[in-house]
Amino acid sequence: MSAHNEETPILIEDGLMEGGSPDGGSPNGGSIVLEAGPDAAGQRLDQWLAGKLGPDMSRSRVQMLIRQGAVKVGGQPVNETKRKMAAGDRVSVDMPQPEPAEPQGENIPLDVLYEDNELIVIDKPPGLVVHPGAGNWTGTLVNALIHHCGDSLSGIGGVRRPGIVHRLDKETSGVMVVAKTDRAHKSLSEAFADHGLTGDLKRAYLALVWGIPMRPTGTVDEPLGRAADRVRRAVVPEGRD
CATH class of the missing domain: 3.30.2350.10 (Pseudouridine synthase)
Incomplete structure (x- = not known):
């Protein structure tokens, strides 16, 4: 068993995250134990866990694990995502193997x-x-x-x-x-x-057009829905605007 402090998760199964850690890599399989420090008091369980398990663990996945009974506080399963934390709480998480x-x-x-x-x-x-x-x-x-x-x-x-x-x-x-x-x-x-509004993402599309369009600019505003073959989408009267 690894040594621990208030901020560092204990990896209690050898090799549970090969080449990974709570702040890098995806924790798949095995168990993780954390002990809450004074700063955790009053925080929601799901928020605190998501912050401690690293950037690759989304809050929605933490909530799913809680509802599945994979999270225990003081050795007792909890299923309330909004449960308030207390200093000294010992939280264990059983990480399932990827399906x-x-x-x-x-x-x-x-x-x-x-x-x-x-x-x-x-x-x-x-x-x-x-x-x-x-x-x-x-x-x-x-x-x-x-x-x-x-x-x-x-x-x-x-x-x-x-x-x-x-x-x-x-x-x-x-x-x-x-x-x-x-x-x-x-x-x-x-x-x-974010569509690249605040980050570095840039997307560009190139369209090839045969012939000369009748109008240089314009707007197509027609209802879209499933085509008759149920595979493609097309302009149909009962479609959505």
Whole structure:
């Protein structure tokens, strides 16, 4: 058992986070024990735990672990995310092993532009669907990434799968960045949700047009919905504005 102080989690199972720690890498499997210092008094359990478990552990996942009975205070399971902390509280967290991803890996060639332990950047070709879904349960980018990345996927939200943070339509080609860890998924999701307003994210689209448009500018304002084939989206009278 490792020595501990008020601020440092105790890793009570050897090798539970191989190559990782509470402030780096995704904690998948094993147990973690923390002791609350005086500064924890009055804080919500979920907020305090999310802060102590590192940037790769989202508050929503901490709340899920609490509701599943994986968090104990003083040896007793708790299921109230808003429970107030007290100085000296001893909190243990049983981290589940990542569940297998439902989509299966498929040996589909990928044009990899960059890859490290946290993320992978690929050039998606036209005709490749990103997510399994209606009409495309196999042969997708997700299937290809599961096969390509293998055990290097440490888990997104506790599930061993690639973290898709943005999408391109089936017939659209272009660069896509995909998370391989919870930490990368959280950071990239925040960047894409912000649309580059405050961060360094920049996105650009190139459209090729055949012929000469009748008007140089204009606005298309029509209701969109599922096309008759139930796969594509199209302008339909009953669609959403």
